[in-house]
Amino acid sequence: MNLFLNIVFIIAIVGMAIAMGIASYRIIRGPTLHDKIVALDAFGVMLMATIGIFSVLLDTSYLIVVIMLIGMLGAIGTIAMAKFLEKGWVIDIDRDSDE
Template identity: 40%
Template sequence: MFEAIMQVGLIIFSISLALCVWRALKGPTLWDRVVALDSFGLNLIGFIGIIMILQSTNAFAEVVLVLGILAFVSSVALAKFLERGVVIDRDSH
């Protein structure tokens, strides 16, 4: 029963990942694309987490940590870029 629930979870995550890719490609605004890419990263972390549970391994734990860090940093950088137009402020002192 537990494996069947995990398989259904993988199917739901797969559909969610496909919808995030579609929104990232088709999104009407740039903000929609940023949110879709952030959601894609979080869904991918959940997908890999379910695979780790099904395989009873910690082999992908580092991958999940790196994906989480990259998703956070990229979301912050894109939000800052969209708000100000630059990611790194260079003072002209």
Template identity: 35%
Template sequence: MSAGTILVWSVTVAEIALVIAMALAAYRMLRGPRAQDRVLALDAFYIAGMSLILTFGIETGETVYFEAALVISLLGFVATAALAKFLMRGEPIE
């Protein structure tokens, strides 16, 4: 087995692992039980999604995926912060 085959297989395995990770986070997001659990699960969900997009980038050899990951990393934080503020006071902007 050549090194290239190992790389192809490990990237595939990594993608499957990340998809399972996203599924687990989505399950926690649906189950709750409370609102803060859902927001926390959303946070974990977008981090796993960002890693998945980066491994897609390695798989296809395209650098376009980097920009998508960058946008996710920024928007994910804004979403978490706004939702946390909303949980704290009942409104996102004071």
């Protein structure tokens, strides 16, 4: 790769590191649980983007599986937390109800 492309990748990685630091602060110090969940979801997306940048830099396609796994776990986690905030539980154990 040429020098210009390497500089662009370095700037992208530094930018993602700064954004992940800000999201980490919001995860730890968020005023409400909703803010923490949104920041955690954004952190997952930024982590996927950072791994994608490293995948291009290393010229490998094996990291796409890791990106997909993080995406699936992030989506399932966000849905589970949203259901917990709405109803107070994630999995309904009562199977005898008519609903």
